Amino acid sequence: MVKVVVIGGGWAGCAAALTAKKAGADVVLLEKTDMLLGCGLVGGIMRNNGRYTAAEEIKYLGGHELIEITDMCARHTNVDFPGHKHANLYDITKVEPAIRNMLFSKGIKIKFISRAADVLMESNTKIKGIVLADDSVECGDVFIETTGSTGPMGNCLRYGNGCSMCILRCPSFGPRISISYRAGIDDILGMRSDEVYGAFSGSCKLNKDSLSDEIREKLDKDGVVVLPVPEEDVNMEKLKLKVCQQYALPEYAKNVVLLDTGHAKLMTPFYPLDKLRKIPGLERARFEDPYSGGKANSIRYLSIAPRNNSMKVKGLDNLLCAGEKSGLFTGHTEAMVTGCLAGHNSVRLSLGMPLLELPRNLASGDLIAYENECIETKEGLKNRYTFAGGKYFERMKSLGLYTTDTNIIKEKIERDNLIGIYDEKLV
């Protein structure tokens, strides 16, 4: 029996647990808090721009449960908002229980409030087990690190505006650690455009009940509301701060862009409350996430592991990675793409089979490989790699990888001989 231990229950970890289980492994998923999905609990944006293509690829490759659930939990479908087309916005209160139940039903063991504190090594290059905060050890054959790259508190303080009390809840559940670093492999760090390490998380959430009836009703109906920022408060500089280049368009500095995901998602890292309340309709606004979204947001990209295009961490025998741990990615879809691949490959790795690399004629394969090439350079470390916008979406379009035609995508994957590859039981 192959035992796979996934550290981190965010989107990437859930995806990895799913495909590792499908491949036949005994899977344990360790999550430090009491809920799955991490930043996905305050996200919601799917299928916008190139993510549509990637979502379809995930489905045909065999990670369909993830897309089925996010589609099913959508509050709004086929929404356009500045710079983005045909997005789905999922309901953040429905998705986590649905994913949790799905994973349980597959027989995946999820351990909540189980924070990784250290690594137990079998040799210099092989991990024996993960030491948890309560001093117990979770042993395994292969490990997948999906601990993300966000925070913890000390990092948010040094590289941001301090702890913003975000959904990751470090003060309550403790900080993430870097498994790869504890195992002896140094982390790679992303940079902001002004050559400071890390980047702010790109959005925050307002409590919908604290908005005016008019705005709330429009959000419920259309899914998106765009409100102009008073002239004197327009700040173009803050566009450089964040993770999500796909929202670093001038529209996002001149306007407050709200999306309905159950809360009102505000597409900017943070917004001083007194300034926010100057906007008509937002006079009583308050933050739902992060609790201190008037002052700060969490800092990302401080902990990336060097890896190959099969998601295996370089320098260690039995560690793979996915999600933001595996590169300057952003987004649930990107986490699912990398997570599914890592989960599947974890079983291949333990069986001594050659690892799968997704071909570059798929957006998924190209993203993974392209990001790995780019971060060899300093310029590359300042970019973000997402199907949803920025330079990578431009690349997708120029390479002909972007399409919303599901049949084209299906045929491509058939030609690549990868239909349902993640559904294949290997052991």
Next chain:
Amino acid sequence: MASPRLECIDIGSDYCPCYLAELNECIVCSQLQGKKFCDCNWKGVCVFQEFVWAKRKAKAKRDTMVSNIIDKQKINENLFILTLSVPNKMARDLNEPGSYVFLRNEFSPSFFDTPMSIMYADEINGFVKVAIQINGPKTSLIDLSEKRICIRGPYWNGLFGHKYIKGLKNSKCLVVLRGIAQAPGVIVINKLYRNNNKITVIIDKGKTGQFFISQYLDQLNLNIITTDILSAEGQEILKNAIADNDLKLIYSGGSDEQHLNIFNYMDLYNNEAYLAASNNNTICCGEGICGSCEVQIDGQKVRSCKVQLDVEKAIERRILYG
């Protein structure tokens, strides 16, 4: 390269962050070790955040104060018990297993500071008791103190295995105390008792020649055995007590040789139980600064006045390498 995880006894207390944080030598927080990223052994507090809130200085400092000697009780030629008046808060802080203070004669310079375990702390009435065995210049001078004495505290790393003592509930445990180490044993026994544990106590009068803590244990329902641990009979008693498989914790109050003696029996007869042991290292400042307490564990220099050590490794090192 990731450094091994160390636990600091002061973390999260009123005195964290300490001088070490100011000097980029924090035991726990990587951001305060000169590294620029987080990699800590989280104990519920972000030390770096506390440091920044405290304007990048140690949050509070443990200064020397002058305490009144309320009572001095001579037990024999070489042993006496002092009752010292302290602020109620300090008494409350000192009511912990492993707590100690530095004492010195009112007119002595600071290097006469002598670490003394707290035997008893009363936070309502504001006093603490210490038992002092005279065996050198510092303790002789303390003996000469009449009305007042210099005291610095509170400090807490007087024993290793603090979390095992605090965490044990509704279980069976063994406390072995020899000589002057009877004194810190009182608070250990009280803490274990309050958590509803069933305690067997082995008392060896040692060089003090007296079971001088008996009055502090009278109120409690304990199984007390007095013996000479170093005798054949005492070793038999010790061995049998340890071999009880229901035992969850053993506290050894005594020399490093005693710790090793108990540890060896545990190796043979009971390797499920945890071992907590008195910290016998030379302690002069209690702040991790002076270097007196420095020991080497696995090639790493460790400040034993603040770090909660793995008992097994600490005693092996001391006995085998001096």
